[in-house]
Amino acid sequence: MPFYRFRIDAPAPPQVVIERIRAVVGEKHGLFGFSWWGLDKRNPDDPPFFGTTDGDSFRIERDIRYRNSFLPTIWGRVASIPSGTRLSVVMSLNPLVAVFMLLILGAIGYNALSSASAHTAAKWFAFLVGFCSVCFFPEAIIAKRLLSAAILGPESERGPQPLG
Numbered sequence: 001m002p003f004y005r006f007r008i009d010a011p012a013p014p015q016v017v018i019e020r021i022r023a024v025v026g027e028k029h030g031l032f033g034f035s036w037w038g039l040d041k042r043n044p045d046d047p048p049f050f051g052t053t054d055g056d057s058f059r060i061e062r063d064i065r066y067r068n069s070f071l072p073t074i075w076g077r078v079a080s081i082p083s084g085t086r087l088s089v090v091m092s093l094n095p096l097v098a099v100f101m102l103l104i105l106g107a108i109g110y111n112a113l114s115s116a117s118a119h120t121a122a123k124w125f126a127f128l129v130g131f132c133s134v135c136f137f138p139e140a141i142i143a144k145r146l147l148s149a150a151i152l153g154p155e156s157e158r159g160p161q162p163l164g
Helices: 014-023 095-114 118-155
Strands: 003-010 049-054 057-062 073-081 084-092
Touching: 003 118, 014 049, 014 073, 014 084, 014 118, 049 118, 057 118, 073 118, 084 118, 095 118
Parallel strands: none
Antiparallel strands: 003 084, 049 057, 057 073, 073 084
């Protein structure tokens, strides 16, 4: 299942970073947070994320006005480091979507191992994994860019630091 981790080191105190995060997190719009017919256009002045912040952690999603079940759920934690603040972020699928995909992929994998149509099942398996990745990773990169810009602001030109 798609999973994406990164960190941002900001030369600002933790409280400033937390306030910057709160500034880009708004409330969910509409019944389920999206426009049913695509008519509810997003105002560019609205915060780019919705979700919750709690102390030194947060759980947010990007505020899009279309449906994408593979939109990353973003978990993050703010920690103090000697040079300022480290924001550790993990992006993954919505847990319900992840369970659904695991069930579907498990059924296809089981079919591939137990039948003569293993070649067809392997194609479906590869297609679904690829589809999930193509829908998840571009959204994760956009969210990373938006979050990095909000955290680093004009203080620093450094981008997010890859883990590893």
